[in-house]
Amino acid sequence: MQVEARTRIRQQKLRITFFGYIFVLIFFAILQVISIVFFKQGFLLSRDVSSTISYCNDTIDPCIQPTIEKTIFLVIDALRFDFVIPVEGSDKHYHNNFPILYDLAQTNPKKSTLLKFIADPPTTTLQRLKGLTTGSLPTFIDAGSNFDGDEIDEDNWLLQLYNHNKSIAFMGDDTWEALFKKYINPKYNFPYPSLNVWDIDTVDNGVLEHIYPIMEQNDWDMIIGHFLGVDHIGHRYGPNHHSMKDKLNQMNDEISKIIDKMDDKTLLVVIGDHGMDYTGNHGGDSKDELETTFFAYTKNKKFNMSPKGKEKYDISNLGSNYRSVNQVDLVPTLSLLLGIPIPHNNLGFPIDEMFKDLKIPSVKTIEQINRFRQSSPILKDTLGMPETFTIESSKSYQYQSLEHCKTLWARFDMKFIVLGVILLFFSFVFILAYSRSIPSVRVSTMSFEFIGSVIAMSLLGIVLSFSVYIVLMPQNLTLKNCIGSGVAIGMVIGFWAPIMDRFSILWLLHQIVDFFVYSFNTWSFMGLAFIVLHCLIFASNSYVIWEDKMIHFFIMTFGVGTFVSILKNPTISTNEKILGLNHSFTFLFVSRLVSMINLCREEQGGLCKPTFETTWWSIVLLHVVSFLLPLMIKSFFKLSNSFHSAGPLWINGMKFLLMLNAFYWTFEYVDNLNYFQIPSTVFKSFKLSIARIVLVISLILANYSWSRGPLCVKIDLSRPAPPEQTIPASPDEDAPELKPKATILGYGNIYGSSYFLLVINFSIAVMLVSKPLGAVAIAGLLIQILSFLEIIDLLNLRRNLVSPIIFGLLGYQHFFSSGHQATIPSIHWDVGFMTTENIIFPITHLNIFLNTFGSFIIICLSLPLITLWKIPPTNKPITALSQIITVITSLITYQTLISLSSFIFTAHFRRHLMVWKIFAPRFMLNGLLLVVINVILIFLSLWFGTGKVLTQVNRIFGK
């Protein structure tokens, strides 16, 4: 009875300590999220949107007479400029398959014009459509809302047409509908879902189905059609794929058909909204992403274009010297041709070729630009109108104005940036003290003091900041920001109050000095060196570009270090030494192998050869891995004698699911190959069902069964049993000699083997969504983790600083090796459609999340194994728990420091040429990573994983 009561008390104590930790960490995560949000607000500034609308005043400022009555406006998404011009001797699928535009411009230069069209970054469809209709420069912050396009509230030519009682027909990409629904004639509104990048034909066929019947009607003034096929082929297969040839040919035929059918009054405009890079993606600002196409054609006898000399249209060298115009120039051109006012926010200038006499259009345009500048408080009186109105001076005025706006709208709000950095710094100092300075025994007893003071102080912060807001009414500070900073500062104070209550700063500094004096060895030096070097990476764009190679170098340095250390360690027996060297070599070898899988970022240029492609050998490799990986994991389990009961069940399940995964990608590959002429729908249903089965089993069923507490042990009844592995018989039971002794196989790794099953669950889900080579890299990660755990056990690195750091580095290494880079275009949007055909909120996003952060999810989950791997059941679960907390908070400290460093350097380099290309995406990755790592560590690793495994094992074995 007494024993039972004691056990119960102990379990209760464990539970209380456990939740104490969790709540402290949750509060800490909230503090970090607030600081990241503040920094983001200051850095990713949104542009002031003026909602003034231009109008014509018939007496003072009349609109010019329209020169065209009707317009067909076709957007072919991602139509790069070299797709439409002849490229001699090229056998690429995307060259020479869309000749009609160039041919018409050559044969009939008075009636048609083909120009290179320069997009403004960011080259995402939503931003481009805003730019093409308002004539303004949508900023980066809008890029995030591409998934649910906002309604536009700026002046634009659709609004102007609507106000002039024109009828707009629309068909195609539903981004238009999201932006302009009010202005489109509801009779002729045919939107199609745009983000399903695996669907190549639906949108295009929809457009073609509706455009011809509408053209025959008379009640329209503008037809807008948006084709998505070219873009989707780029995303799905890359530009050089045979379906690109078919698609471009189809576009060619349809454009010529439209030209045949259109009447004399109509102007046809064909444009691309952006280009695509060599992988078929877009979003950045490389030349290939920016260069797209502008084409105009009419049969109107009275309408003549004014082409420039032939030398301006030079198609040699993929048209790099071809005459180009900006995308914003479309807006005044179209407005003036249609006889509507130029939208208020326009920054562009009419395109020369489209006007016989540019004088009146240019006057109208610079008047409008001047009006816009005068109405904006920031731009007012900064740039004088030209004194004499020549076309050249107008052009230079417009150019200066455009450049001025470009620099201005990249302005940053330093107060939020500094606030974010300061808050993050304080969170870093706290977590450093929490993880390393304060003894872990003390930390475990202080949880509730932290919780109490953090809640009290943040409430006080809310009250104070609210009263400050009410009483002082600070300008340029919204209520949300005011309260947010109040809460954050309150939380910082709340975290520090109990620490200051118990310890002094001097004492804490002493602890750090003690660390260097007593527990400092080569390994902790290595860990610290890696942290410092990783932080310094953000000081130079070159190192950010080559971060993948640097991370690999760090990991290999550590690996070679373990190899040498095991080799020269005299305390390890020869057998163990050979085994250890084997683990160390496996770690090194696998690491080198997966480092050969990479996706190059544009800035790496010719020095990087991309290997992350879905080819036949990657499929073969995936099949081999799906067979080998379970075998390897099994052998690791056998090493600690834990391949029992739940072990085989999980490994067999894993084998089955990995096989399904391999089949999924085989179907995908065969489908893309288009070799057997099997209709896509057959594959589609197969693939959807496989993906759903694998994800549901691995994420839901397997985790549910895991939460029931599977153990990898077996009771072995045998007479001669090694004494240290037997449970000592209870004293009241006599005659143990007669009974066979019970040995528990797998006793020595009881926590680790059970916990690793959880890692397997998530790894399977991550491997499914990671594309074939990504899955191979993730398999490598699992092997690396297991060998690393064995090395930790052998070299006794459990409590060393280096272990969590290496886990963090492994996460980064496999972020890169599973086909990612810290750039926007390298996000694998297409995996979102593996389980559903359309965008369904959590599922599509879950896939992309698993794909992008897969390696980090796995390393965060495996982190408690540093403590749990190969330890027998302990009667002091709280000690084990506090060690796990140390490990977890060490990783959080590491990532906080990395994020802090990248925040500071990104803010410092905010005027750097490369800031939007290199530093800003890297800082976004770091901000997201900090949140993801916090969430996964708290909820999955600690709450779900560690909580279950500790209570389960201690319920059975704890006495």
Added chain:
Amino acid sequence: MARRKVTFDKVSEDEVEPPKIDEIPFLTNKIMTLPIHLPIILYGMFYYGITSDVQQVMVKGLTTLIMAQIVYGYLIYVNVSGDGKKKKNKDNLFLLLASSIIIPIFLSLPVFGIVILMGAPLASHLYETLLLAAHVSLIIFTPVIVLFKLNFSKFSIIVQKIDLKSIWNNSILLSILASIIATWCGVIPIPLDWDRPWQNWPITLLVGSYLGYFLGSFIKLFI
């Protein structure tokens, strides 16, 4: 003159003196053994245009290095502590110096493997990497072999219990460690976008290994 064996097992042969197996041999004259040849060869390689023709000049440098390392090995041998004159006569100097060159050349293969593992390019520059491995291997292994006089068991016992302090106290071991660390640091300038010819693989690592070794010996002159 009868042929003498180079001893592999010191304990069994030496009965007179008590075996000082865990004592690291050290240099008695640090000025004589200053590896001044390393910066000279390095300068020579740059003089002959390593930045424009990496392979040719590295081969040239390697042959020079082999010759110079023989002399350097002899200087170490003459100035190493531990044995009296009588003992020294028993050593086979020719075999010792020959193996101090030949063994590192064979060991350059494992070094090559490590360099590849650490992330050297696999698809190209293999010959340059191999040459780098040969240079590094000669720089770091030749002095060790001469220092321990091919006594592997002594070497392995010392290695098992070595710590940073005893490395710091020994000029040659410190130079070797400095050379390895400097070679490691040699990768740092490569990613910078300065587009300088000396950023080519593996020039910076080569410079690191040469200068690291030299500086390691140089600072021991003063400390």
